[in-house]
Amino acid sequence: MSESSQIFVGLNAVILAVTDEEPRILTLRRGEHSVVVPADGSAEPPPAELMDGLPFGPLDPARDRTLELALRAWVREQTGIEVGYVEQLYTYGDRNRDPLERQGGPRILSIGYLSLCREDVVMGATQARWRPWYDYLPWEDWRDGRPQILDKQLEPALKAWIDVAEDRRAAQLRRDRVDIAFGLGGAPWDGYRVLDRYELLYEAGLVGEAMRDRGAPEATGEELPTRRLGRPMCFDHRRILATAVSRLRGKIKYRPVVFELLPPTFTLLQLQRVVEALAGQRLHKQNFRRLVEKGGLVEGTGKLSAGTGGRPAELFRFRHGVLRERPTPGVGLPSLPEH
Amino acid sequence: MSESSQIFVGLNAVILAVTDEEPRILTLRRGEHSVVVPADGSAEPPPAELMDGLPFGPLDPARDRTLELALRAWVREQTGIEVGYVEQLYTYGDRNRDPLERQGGPRILSIGYLSLCREDVVMGATQARWRPWYDYLPWEDWRDGRPQILDKQLEPALKAWIDVAEDRRAAQLRRDRVDIAFGLGGAPWDGYRVLDRYELLYEAGLVGEAMRDRGAPEATGEELPTRRLGRPMCFDHRRILATAVSRLRGKIKYRPVVFELLPPTFTLLQLQRVVEALAGQRLHKQNFRRLVEKGGLVEGTGKLSAGTGGRPAELFRFRHGVLRERPTPGVGLPSLPEH
DNA sequence: AGACTTATGCTAAATCTGAGTATAAGTCAC
DNA sequence: GTGACTTATACTCAGATTTAGCATAAGTCT
Known part of the structure; x- marks a missing residue:
């Protein structure tokens, strides 16, 4: 079987956290060699320009029982993160996406994933780095x-x-x-x-x-x-990022995924800032409060936050019960006012 | 390179049309042998029970420039259909999805697609057959x-x-x-x-x-x-179908995809019946009319339909201009009343 | 103390939704 | 051709939701 009729599958992860009101993704600074690490240990081509890329690695058909497990393993190895929430985005397979393909290498498929977490879960001692996603878009x-x-x-x-x-x-x-x-x-x-x-x-x-x-x-x-x-970004990683942003902006409307990005308790303003960061637009504060409170998405804990300079705010937590009450619990965004 | 470290990629299509107010998908009655047609022409294992399956076939990394082109080629060969609207759904890769894998065959990945068309585009002389999707769900x-x-x-x-x-x-x-x-x-x-x-x-x-x-x-x-x-259905094809139904029901809310399933002009009742067929629920007629007319989704042609037994209805067409006016032109569904 | 910041409660107006009434304009049986 | 029946279309009305504010509470900072 010739090289050109073989297929390698790479898994790519957009790993997102929101810190300081900024959505950040985990990137690796790396050369543009292939997605594929040759199994026989042969030398990789010398890296071209260094460029940001998503954490990624090949699916090892012999080792990995599922795609998601493969992804988790790779992310752990490359970044030290044990990811929680994971969602598949899209599979890209156009020919010549990967520079190596043009040099006669095998066909490369890449499957993009989105993972939500908090920055503080990242271990040190790694080359991975958080970067605002709006740097790329x-x-x-x-x-x-x-x-x-x-x-x-x-x-x-x-x-x-x-x-x-x-x-x-x-x-x-x-x-x-x-x-x-x-x-x-x-x-x-x-x-x-x-x-x-x-x-x-x-x-x-x-x-x-x-x-x-x-x-x-x-x-x-x-x-x-x-x-x-x-x-x-290298390869088609920016396209994968764009897919992730699209998907996430759509999803917060009808699934309570934002809470994956927040600590267990939070103030309503913190929650609002995270949503705004993802949506890339400002929201009306009072209406946002009404939405999440009357919508049953959150419940007060009775405790107050150590306010950052104003009246202290109550700490809330995600109300898990909302899942059985409403079909689509999420935060709908207003259409942007025209400027 | 051993067989077990190889990967084969199959493409599966949920090809949908709505006729007689019934959403139907194209199925092939086939044995449960592998997704993979061995390239060397070796004999396939004898088919087990005959079972319904989606049209599918392998990605040929040497021939197919993009995944979508590969899909179109396979659909054409197996069913004679030249599909129009196509959308990728999901990639499935759990080990042992395919029976052949358990027998030491290569790892199989399958990428599911959704295609919308009208039944009348189907050529004859094929083993493909339309079946209501609710037969499966x-x-x-x-x-x-x-x-x-x-x-x-x-x-x-x-x-x-x-x-x-x-x-x-x-x-x-x-x-x-x-x-x-x-x-x-x-x-x-x-x-x-x-x-x-x-x-x-x-x-x-x-x-x-x-x-x-x-x-x-x-x-x-x-x-x-x-x-x-x-x-x-054979393999995980029913899961792919379920993915397709989920996706489509979600999508008609914010993108005017229903019109892919309709002839160029149609009555509002025809349109409503198609939406109802997809959504699996009845809609209030007058409100539906208001929604699509005031929402700018359709425009009248002035012509009347040859009524099927009542006052003749005006024929409408999709109003392409709605795309530039509204961010999310679609038909929102009411939450189901509880029974 | 006074300025400033953030939290939270409340309301008016506009819009959207769900459900129904009423009327128009055909077909069909006889 | 008349009356029953079918489908199309216009209009209304109440309630819910959304948008945009105003107003007040309760802290911090200088």
């Missing part, structure tokens, strides 16, 4: 209003991409997609279309990864025609 | 009220499963899960928890597949202690 953070990068860089670049379309029809298609994904031309901004936006930017050649994947060797995004749009 | 259809199978078979069987738990704590855990998944003990029925329910039934050993996978050879579900719960 800066246009997704609307907490301080419309991100500048949108008007200053993205919009002009996307307009240019529309203009270089083959014909009028193709241009119109591009315009429609851009308008819907980025809330231009009168369309509203939709906080859930994170993946749409990243993929559009990739297709338009506006993120570093696109140029790299098209064959320019060793490109890191620095030398793009536009200034680089967000921090690039 | 009969407890999911509440259009004529609460399904009888729930009270008569499922509830008693689940209660028995709770009772045989190891200790009181385990029993309580089981009860909680059952109550939430099946809307018992005061919890509401949640039409979206299709996958939860199937996996619970599998874990409780109440579907034919569970017994088969535990090692009983050639079991087809007929000889179960309880009468069989829904029609079984």
Whole structure:
């Protein structure tokens, strides 16, 4: 059986924690060699540019009984974390996603996962590092209003991409997609279309990864025609991250997953800040309180927090019973007001 | 490289159409041999019992440029259908999902897909056959009220499963899960928890597949202690179907995917019936009309349908412009009234 | 003490939802 | 052709939910 008809499966994890009101993912700084560690111990190709990547490793079909167990094992080895909540995101399998494939290596499939935890569970003594996810997707953070990068860089670049379309029809298609994904031309901004936006930017050649994947060797995004749009990642890891953000923003609406990111007790403001961090937008405080309290998502503990400078707040905990009362317990987000 | 460290990837498609107000999926009646057609043309093991299965086939890493292209190619070969809308669902990789694995074969991964189309696109001259999806998941259809199978078979069987738990704590855990998944003990029925329910039934050993996978050879579900719960499928295809139903019921809320299942123009009642078929519940007609009309999802064509016995209805079409107006254009379902 | 910060209670207006009434415009049996 | 029946469509109304504020409570900081 030739190399080219073999398949290797890599597992990738977006490991998320929210600390200091900032959603952070665990990244490894690494060279862009293959996902695959050859089983025969042969030398890996020398790493190219160092670049951020998600923790990942191959599925060992002989050892790993399930995909999730394989993922947990790899994360433990690479980062020292014993992950709790885990959710599968998507499986990517386009040819030549991995640079090694182009050199005649085996076909690579990568399965993306999302894991939620708290930063304090991380052991030391590891090369892993927490980094704000908005470093990679800066246009997704609307907490301080419309991100500048949108008007200053993205919009002009996307307009240019529309203009270089083959014909009028193709241009119109591009315009429609851009308008819907980025809330231009009168369309509203939709906080859930994170993946749409990243993929559009990739297709338009506006993120570093696109140029790299098209064959320019060793490109890191620095030398793009536009200034680089967000921090690039190796392989398709940024696409996986975008998938994770999309999925999570959608999921908090109908499942109480936020609590995986919080300590056992918390104030309502802490809870709100975490939701805002994920959603990338601010929420109305009083309404948020009503939502989670009347919605039965939380219950007071009677204890007060050592307030950080104001009236002390009551400490709440997640109310597990809500699961049997309501079909979809979560925190729905308002549609973003237009700016 | 030994067989056991190799990986084969199978692609499975839930191909759905709604005809005569019934959601139907394309199935192939086939023996339970492996997903894998050996590349060297060696003989396959003799088929066991004939059983329904989804169209599926291996990813050929040398030929298929993307997973989706591979899927389309396989579907075309097996069923003659050129699928339109396609969406990836989930990747399953537990060891021993496939009977052949237990016999020392390679590790099998299967990637599930959902495809939406209309039945009339199917060519003849194929072994494929449309079957109502509720044949496989009969407890999911509440259009004529609460399904009888729930009270008569499922509830008693689940209660028995709770009772045989190891200790009181385990029993309580089981009860909680059952109550939430099946809307018992005061919890509401949640039409979206299709996958939860199937996996619970599998874990409780109440579907034919569970017994088969535990090692009983050639079991087809007929000889179960309880009468069989829904029609079984080969491998984990019923789990993939349950995933598809869950996903689709969730998605019609915020994306206008229903229209993939309808002809270009349709009456509002036709549209409603399709949504009801997917959701497995009845909707209030006047409110549904208001929802889709005022929501901008459809626009009238001015033409009238050749009424099937009543006042003729106007023909509508999907209003593409809604995509740029609203972030989440879809048909939200009411929470099911309790029975 | 007074400014400032955060927590929490409460309300008015707008919108959305669920359920029903009423009327229009066809088909079908006879 | 008339009356029963079927489906389509318009409109209403009450209640729930959502959005956006105002107002007050209870701390910290200078």
